[in-house]
Amino acid sequence: MPAGSTYSTIATTTLGSNQSIVTFSSIPGTYTDLVLITNAATTVANKDVYMHFNSDSGSNYSRTVLYGNGSSAASDRAANVSFGWIDYLGWTGTTLGTQVCVVNIMNYSNSTTNKTFLSRANNAASAVDANVGMWRNTAAINRIDIGATTSGIFITGSTFTLYGITAA
Amino acid sequence: MVRDWGHSVSPILGIWASQNYPRITNSYESIATINLSGGDSGSVTFSSIPQTYTHLQFRVFARDNRANVGNTIRWQFNGDTGTNYSSHLLYGDGSSAASAALTNDYGVATVVSSNSATSGVFGAFIMDILDYTNTNKYKTTRTLGGFDNNGSGDIELDSGLWRSTSAINQIAVRFNSATALKQYSYLALYGIKGA
Numbered sequence: 458m459p460a461g462s463t464y465s466t467i468a469t470t471t472l473g474s475n476q477s478i479v480t481f482s483s484i485p486g487t488y489t490d491l492v493l494i495t496n497a498a499t500t501v502a503n504k505d506v507y508m509h510f511n512s513d514s515g516s517n518y519s520r521t522v523l524y525g526n527g528s529s530a531a532s533d534r535a536a537n538v539s540f541g542w543i544d545y546l547g548w549t550g551t552t553l554g555t556q557v558c559v560v561n562i563m564n565y566s567n568s569t570t571n572k573t574f575l576s577r578a579n580n581a582a583s584a585v586d587a588n589v590g591m592w593r594n595t596a597a598i599n600r601i602d603i604g605a606t607t608s609g610i611f612i613t614g615s616t617f618t619l620y621g622i623t624a625a
Numbered sequence: 626m627v628r629d630w631g632h633s634v635s636p637i638l639g640i641w642a643s644q645n646y647p648r649i650t651n652s653y654e655s656i657a658t659i660n661l662s663g664g665d666s667g668s669v670t671f672s673s674i675p676q677t678y679t680h681l682q683f684r685v686f687a688r689d690n691r692a693n694v695g696n697t698i699r700w701q702f703n704g705d706t707g708t709n710y711s712s713h714l715l716y717g718d719g720s721s722a723a724s725a726a727l728t729n730d731y732g733v734a735t736v737v738s739s740n741s742a743t744s745g746v747f748g749a750f751i752m753d754i755l756d757y758t759n760t761n762k763y764k765t766t767r768t769l770g771g772f773d774n775n776g777s778g779d780i781e782l783d784s785g786l787w788r789s790t791s792a793i794n795q796i797a798v799r800f801n802s803a804t805a806l807k808q809y810s811y812l813a814l815y816g817i818k819g820a
Contacts, residue, residue: 519776521719521778529722532717534719534776561769563747569809575750590773591772
């Protein structure tokens, strides 16, 4: 039987000043999946947006990505890396609205399996990406730190929204 | 990953199939969930799907028991076990991108991790089943799915077709070279209302 509305906003952050890391902490464990939407720009272009779960900055992340850059489609892989990348060549611009990422963090609160996330990153000026990532940890995710690689800084007006989806 | 589709594969560029847009919060409802917390299961079926939504979204976190790191599994509608399905896939394996077409197939195709992947590695996919109650149209699905095994993996954009005008009231797994979804797989079906 339908259980009623189940797609809920957990938190939204709009940057009032330039900021290097955006954090969602104390994430409730009561949902089934999380959806993170970023609409961000950086002070310097071509930065990759990444996540750290539960403050883990160790080499416990990996990913497989499919992307197209306007000339060709290709795929790439990263193993034993310290970032949960959510984009590849669909990376950030310096103007708000030029990059949007949607990340689905599946079954995030279970404490038995590693965590898998699916993301789509879009930058019409550079590339479009589809990405699957893994965090090799069985802990329930209760914190997400979002940053941009190589000392990227998100600019004022960048938005980050976290949703929770609850299964029946 | 071994791709054992059991059908001829042609390298035809598929439809750019999947994006996942923000949903309108009060129009998105949970219909049913299958949580394999107690053990493996060779039969996964969602039946008596309400006809009161405009679209369905099928969110799956799963691993099957095939002796590979990943596998293609299919989904059948309304108990139709015939070859009335087709899919186009655009996928990347970490080294190259490729595309495939699966014609006259036994279900719409998706990808999950399999039993040779590292313990605890589960694949995932999100399938949108569009206009599923319409009795004048064939049914089209679009899927974003994949798995990553820290050194191997697969990411896919899939488009599926069921050549039937029937409203969809049942969704069931159809295995190929696997016989069960592993324990801790989690499958959830949601309905999205129209205005």
